[in-house]
Structures are given as structure tokens and as C-alpha cells.
């Protein structure tokens with residue numbers, strides 16, 4: 001039973017950046033909710049994806065939005081009006097998440113800010129005793145994802161990471177097929193994400209801060225820098241201080257599935273990444289528009305590739321994963337999956353082909369439902385902190401190798417070799433008065 005119309009949902013759902021595709025309404029169970037099952041949520045970072053996450057949560061009986069927080073007053077007012085129209089109740093509005101976290105009626109927060117804010121807000125929310133849904137990538141650096149994992153385990157609250165594909169049935173099916181051995185020995189796992197947005201933004205001059213925006217609070221722990229519309233809403237992901245480009249933005253979604261299917265729970269043997277800003281389009285960006293990262297394992301390779309701006313790719317898909325086995329290749333993305341068999345010399349397929357199977361698109365709703373039911377103690381998160389930590393670490397190792405030109409390796413002690421040489425990339429230097437959290 002859903003609370004809102006499909007029209008309302010589509011009107012307010014997020015952009016296509018980083019896969020915020022429109023999810024149709026899922027036929028979620030109409031639970032009879034006891035007062036003790038009421039979950040009061042608030043959203044921090046309301047403009048795009050976070051608001052989609054909130055809408056998904058609000059479709060579940062017993063979930064109430066009691067607060068919205070954003071550093072852009074214009075976004076805040078618009079979203080408050082949206083919530084009021086949907087629920088008939090106006091949430092309390094905040095410009096500083098620390099005040100929101102003091103609200104003792106609040107059970108849980110959704111963190112929908114740019115990546116450079118995920119760590120501080122998540123750790124502070126856990127310390128305030130709130131459950132968290134934090135968008136992907138878990139954070140914008142390796143040290144931040146490490147401390148977030150520690151905090152999640154230490155404070156014992158429910159943390160769901162916004163790698164929502166794990167809640168999708170066709171992704172679960174694909175993982176099952178890969179793990180069943182049906183494709184034969186897997187020797188190559190290729191991941192690619194060729195999106196139009198990956199080529200950067202049209203350059204614009206610095207300008208004054210728009211009215212209603214607390215830009216100092218938007219920057220938060222990131223270095224002070226003049227305001228530029230490109231380094232702000234939506235397109236912040238092209239600049240290292242706030243995001244990591246397509247490698248982290250979309251990389252985590254696909255790495256998450258690849259690592260899960262291949263049963264990986266630690267570092268690979270090595271990581272090497274090459275690329276640059278090669279499009280020649282003179283767009284505004286710091287991150288790579290063209291990048292190839294190779295993760296070496298004992299008996300297979302895993303590769304991430306993006307060529308921003310070119311909406312085309314292998315198997316006629318502009319993004320996806322190909323699990324290449326001796327007997328067949330499984331190709332998957334959000335649209336669906338198929339198995340292409342290897343043909344023997346006598347032209348016989350080594351395994352049964354599987355024609356294109358359409359993917360289900362209800363996983364955004366299922367993911368929110370799974371988060372709320374985990375808070376209620378009835379389920380456990382489909383994307384726990386460990387999965388968010390692993391996918392983000394792989395993506396950040398790719399960018400670390402790209403930025404330094406070094407091949408990353410791990411010692412017998414499990415530590416990254418020469419880690420101290422990368423200290424300023426691994427751990428951001430937080431701008432005062434913000435300090436790196438400790439747990």
C-alpha cells in the first residue's frame with residue numbers, strides 16, 4: 001500500500017547522475033504499525049538523491065519526516081513544501097545538522113549531502129544515537145570510510161549504505177549465478193561506466209554566493225575556495241575536495257556487485273590506474289574523464305573503465321559488468337542480464353545461453369524498506385557498512401593510484417605498502433573549526 005501517487009513520486013525524484021533513476025512504486029506490504037514501530041526520520045541534504053531516499057522511506061507505514069536540513073534555504077523551502085503537500089505535515093527546518101541531531105524525537109537520518117560531508121555527519125549522527133542511511137560512496141577518502149566503519153560498529157546503530165542494487169532481485173540472481181560456477185572458471189571481471197556527465201561541465205566564472213546559501217557550511221571540512229556554480233549543486237563530483245569523479249560516483253555501484261559476486265572481502269594483490277582529462281572538450285573538472293583501473297587477484301583480473309561523455313560501451317551497453325568465464329560471459333546492468341555462451345569448435349555452446357532478462361526496478365523502495373525494518377529489528381541491512389566500506393575503498397584505491405602514478409600493493413601485515421607517502425590523499429586535512437572525528 002503506497003501513500004503517494006506515482007505522479008508525485010516522479011515529479012520529485014532525483015537526477016540520472018550516479019544512477020538516481022526513477023523507481024516505480026513497489027508493492028510493499030501494508031504493515032499494521034504499532035506506536036512503538038513509529039520511525040521518525042529527517043533528511044540532511046535535500047536537493048536530489050537524498051530526497052528520493054526520503055520519499056521511498058515515507059511510503060512505508062509508520063515512517064514520519066520530522067525534520068529537513070539543508071544549507072541552501074531555497075532547496076529547504078521547496079522540499080518542505082513538497083513534504084507538506086505529500087503528508088499534510090510541515091517538518092521542522094534546519095540549516096545546521098548539529099541542531100537537528102539534538103532533537104530527541106528523532107530516530108534516524110538520511111545523509112544526502114555531497115560526499116565530503118558524509119563522514120562527519122554520519123559519525124556525529126551515530127554519536128547522537130541515531131540510525132543512518134548514508135548515500136554512496138560511503139565517503140570521499142580512505143581514512144573517512146575507515147572511521148565510519150569503526151563508528152558504525154562501535155555505536156551499534158543501524159547503518160544502511162545507499163548502494164541500493166543489493167536490494168534488487170536481478171542483481172541477487174546474478175550473484176547467485178556467478179557463484180554457482182555455471183560460467184566456468186572466471187578469469188576476467190570487467191566494469192565500465194560511460195556516462196554523458198562524466199565529461200565535465202561547461203566552464204563558468206566564479207560568482208557571488210547565491211542568496212539563501214550558507215556556502216561556508218556547504219564547504220564544511222573542505223578547503224576554502226571562491227564560489228563557482230560548477231563546484232556546487234550536482235556538479236561538485238568533478239572536484240577532488242568534494243567527490244572522486246565517475247570512479248567513485250558510479251564505480252562503487254558496480255564494484256559492490258562485482259566484489260560481492262566474487263566473494264572478495266579484503267584488498268586485491270595490486271591496484272593500478274591510468275587516465276587523464278583526454279576528451280579535449282575543455283570542460284571544467286579536476287577528476288579524470290578517462291580512466292582505467294586494474295585490480296589484480298590471484299587467478300583473475302578486475303577492471304574499471306570510464307570514458308566520460310561517450311554513452312556507449314561493450315555489449316552495446318554504456319555501463320555494466322561482464323563476468324567472463326571459460327564457458328560463458330554474464331553481462332548485467334540495471335536494465336537486465338544475459339549469458340552469452342562460449343562456442344566450441346564444432347559451434348556448440350558450452351552452456352545454455354540465457355536471453356536478456358529484464359531487471360526489476362523496485363530496489364530503491366525495497367532498500368528503504370529494508371532499512372526501516374532493520375531499525376524495527378525485523379531485518380538486517382542489505383548494504384551494511386562493511387559493503388559500503390569495501391566498494392568505496394576499491395574506488396578510492398583506484399583514484400589514489402591514478403593521482404600518484406604508483407601501483408598499490410599490500411604487505412604481509414595487510415597494510416598498504418608505503419602508506420605514509422600517501423597520507424595527504426588518504427586523509428583529508430579538515431578545515432577549522434571542523435576536526436576529523438575520533439571514535
Ligand SMILES: NC(=O)c1ccc[n+]([C@@H]2O[C@H](COP(=O)([O-])OP(=O)(O)OC[C@H]3O[C@@H](n4cnc5c(N)ncnc54)[C@H](O)[C@@H]3O)[C@@H](O)[C@H]2O)c1
Nearest residue numbers: 018019020045047048049070071112113135136162233234
Ligand atoms: N544511490 C544512488 O544511486 C545515488 C544517486 C545520485 C546521488 N547519490 C549520492 O547522493 C549524494 C547527494 O548527491 P546529489 O546528486 O543529490 O547532490 P546535490 O548537490 O544535488 O544535493 C546535495 C544537497 O546537500 C546539501 N548540503 C551540502 N552540504 C550540506 C550540509 N552540511 N548540511 C545539509 N545539507 C547540505 C546541498 O545544499 C544540496 O541541497 C552524493 O553522495 C551522491 O553520490 C547516490
